[in-house]
Amino acid sequence: MNNMAKQKTNWRWVDWLYVFTIVSQLIYIGYYLEQMLTNPKDNGTLSFAVLQVVAGLVIATLPIIIERFMPYRFPEILYAVYLIFVYCSILLGTGLHFYSRLYYWDKFLHVLSAGLLAGLGYTVFNVLISKQLRQTISALLMSLFAATFGSTIGVLWEFYEFTGDSLLGLNMQRYMAKGHLLLGQAALLDTMGDLLADVLGSCLIAIIGYFCIKHNRDWLDKLTFTKK
Known part of the structure; x- marks a missing residue:
């Protein structure tokens, strides 16, 4: 008790x-x-x-x-x-x-969320392999998986925004400004900026993770599910 x-x-x-x-x-x-x-x-x-x-x-x-x-x-x-x-x-x-008051707030959040998802990528990788294998498997392989995992979820999010814009007439991808359609590269800036931010956030965490794993494999315990 x-x-x-x-x-x-x-x-x-x-x-x-x-x-x-x-x-x-x-x-x-x-x-x-x-x-x-x-x-x-x-x-x-x-x-x-x-x-x-x-x-x-x-x-x-x-x-x-x-x-x-x-x-x-x-x-x-x-x-x-x-x-x-x-x-x-x-x-x-x-x-x-803050989205309208701070121009790069959306990009900051894409970097943050991609870093979070890359960290989740390490967690998923830990679930898929045994504890013994975790001590010997390549740090580069784990980090590549984490970077790819975070970046891929970012791409899927852009698919979601595109679907919402197409079916519901939204402007999540900011292809319109003040009710007018943007033309050429201007219509792609938001989406491409989001994707670049996703890759940046994922790769940043993957690089940090790579050196942390090389220094001490126990670092992975911070990204592992723990028993209650």
Whole structure:
């Protein structure tokens, strides 16, 4: 009984980061709900932003929900970067309009998410091989897998944006400006910039991972599922 109580109160540092993320989003939701009640004219814009942040609450909590149904915990460092990404993209990006206020905010998030996915690539690789093989397999091979994994997910995301733009008339790939179609290379700048950012973020983590593995193979333990 005492051991169970200790486990419940033994919070990891990433759990505090989760609390900060959730509390920040709740404060935002409360403030803008009050604004919607006092300024009904702006309800359309505000309600969309609030709904996005509410979705952010669910997205930030997903790893905790998934962990409930499996005997393992996600790697702390990956969960931390995941929470930072959710905070930066949904609360700061959409809620506080950083996407429109800071020109390169979207590209920064592509680099961050690609780095996160490259780290997840190491985790996936660790799952696919035995612990004994992990001690001898080529660090270059693992890093190439991580870089490819992160970059490929970035490409799939661009497919998703293209599908949304084609079927729903959205402008996720920013091929329009002020309602007018962009022409030539201008229409490709956003997509190509996103892909370059994805490759940059993936390769950066893969290079760091390569040298960390060469220095100490135990570094991979930071990117491995741990038993509860």
